Amino acid sequence: MTSTPNxxxxxxLDSLIQRGTTRASLTExxxxxxxxxxxxxxxxSRVHSPSSPSSPSSPSPRPEPQPTKTPPPSTNxxxxxxxRKPSSSITLPExxxxxxxxxxxxxxxxxxxxxxxxxxxxxxxxATGNPHTQLMLIGEAPGYYEEVQRExxxxxxxxxxxxxxxxxxxxxxxxxxxxxxxxxxxxxxxxTNNRAPTPEEIEACLPIIMHEIQVIQPKMxxxxxxxxxxxxxxxxxxxxxxxxxFHDLNGIPVRVTYHPSYLLRSDNPREKRKVWEDMLAVxxxxxxxxxxxxxxxxxxRE
Ligand code: URA
Numbered sequence: 588m589t590s591t592p593n594x595x596x597x598x599x600l601d602s603l604i605q606r607g608t609t610r611a612s613l614t615e616x617x618x619x620x621x622x623x624x625x626x627x628x629x630x631x632s633r634v635h636s637p638s639s640p641s642s643p644s645s646p647s648p649r650p651e652p653q654p655t656k657t658p659p660p661s662t663n664x665x666x667x668x669x670x671r672k673p674s675s676s677i678t679l680p681e682x683x684x685x686x687x688x689x690x691x692x693x694x695x696x697x698x699x700x701x702x703x704x705x706x707x708x709x710x711x712x713x714a715t716g717n718p719h720t721q722l723m724l725i726g727e728a729p730g731y732y733e734e735v736q737r738e739x740x741x742x743x744x745x746x747x748x749x750x751x752x753x754x755x756x757x758x759x760x761x762x763x764x765x766x767x768x769x770x771x772x773x774x775x776x777x778x779t780n781n782r783a784p785t786p787e788e789i790e791a792c793l794p795i796i797m798h799e800i801q802v803i804q805p806k807m808x809x810x811x812x813x814x815x816x817x818x819x820x821x822x823x824x825x826x827x828x829x830x831x832x833f834h835d836l837n838g839i840p841v842r843v844t845y846h847p848s849y850l851l852r853s854d855n856p857r858e859k860r861k862v863w864e865d866m867l868a869v870x871x872x873x874x875x876x877x878x879x880x881x882x883x884x885x886x887x888r889e
Contacts, residue, residue: 615822615864677757677798684718687802691795695769700791707770707788710734714765714799722757723874724748725796725889726769727814727846728788730781740847745849750810755866757876763803765816768792789818800839805833807873808839809865812846833872842869860885 662755677694679687692713701707712729715738732742740748752758767791768784784792796819800808812815813826817839829843844865850858861887870877 595624612620612830615649618662622865637878645674675708679798679802683801684802687716688714691798691802695792695795695842698769698792698795700766700794703789704787704791706773707768710737710741710771711769712737712771713769714763714768715739715759716763717760718763718803720761720763721806722762722809723800723803723807723870724762724764724809724811725815725819726737726764726766726811728781728784731771731779732866733766734771739766743851744846745847747850751847751862751866754863755870756879756881762800763805765796765799766814767796770796783814786818787813793858807869808836808841809869810841810843810850812844814846816843818839830861833868856885 601775625638677691680690682691684763692711693873695701696711696712696713703714710729723792726740726744730742730744732745733739739745742879748764749759750763768788770788772782772784772788774780774782810819813824813829816826816834817823819836820829820843822829822834826845830845833840835841844862844864845858850862867877867882
């Protein structure tokens with residue numbers, strides 16, 4: 588059998604599981620690989636029709652992973668069957684933007700599709716910032732610190748996000764910051780450790796964020812990390828394959844970039860520059876002033 592980086596990675600994970608390891612720290616690339624496996628396996632287990640063009644030729648509970656460098660560009664109708672529009676099951680009340688957001692916040696608190704999964708924790712973390720903004724940033728899900736403070740992005744990733752905003756000439760109260768999943772994904776014996784939400788958890792919470800977008804009507808959305816990007820856009824792919832251009836979500840441009848926590852793990856200025864180039868593109872598209880100094884951030888020194 589030939590060893591590919593993916594099969595080696597799977598072997599490594601299997602060996603960890605056999606040794607009883609329940610936690611591992613993963614790079615963004617590794618998380619992308621896992622995400623792709625999960626989605627592919629899920630799709631394989633749900634597709635039964637032999638005439639379906641996406642059915643695997645031989646049913647396999649663990650289909651071979653796709654290399655992350657060449658992700659399938661297709662949307663995933665199995666996981667995200669609806670058009671990327673708010674579902675009709677939520678009817679927003681008449682009133683101000685604040686009234687509508689309060690309605691969504693109350694709704695999210697007891698959101699049955701999410702509660703019924705029994706895989707998310709109880710505390711609901713909604714959003715923060717200025718709803719009258721043109722720029723909306725969407726992350727993955729609250730972590731330990733967000734759950735304690737009931738506010739998105741207040742932990743270390745939040746500090747990194749604040750730095751990014753500052754470099755753009757912005758602050759938290761000038762933008763609207765939310766998450767695609769409103770509850771911290773749970774783990775056995777959980778303390779401060781977090782996990783990324785599953786596609787089911789994302790799908791369950793999706794109507795809430797879609798309605799937030801409908802209420803805010805931002806001119807621009809920044810999807811922070813693969814979970815937000817895949818969930819919002821309904822496309823499969825790694826952040827590396829989705830960043831560097833604008834996507835469209837019901838007429839709103841969406842820029843995908845690495846999650847701030849990726850920058851916490853990687854001290855490489857080239858990775859910082861990639862995020863920064865995404866931010867420069869956002870600033871330009873929104874008509875924000877960009878100084879020469881800003882243009883040069885994280886470029887290699889001569
Ligand atoms: N990571 C996220 O994606 N969202 C948060 O609110 C915190 C960390």
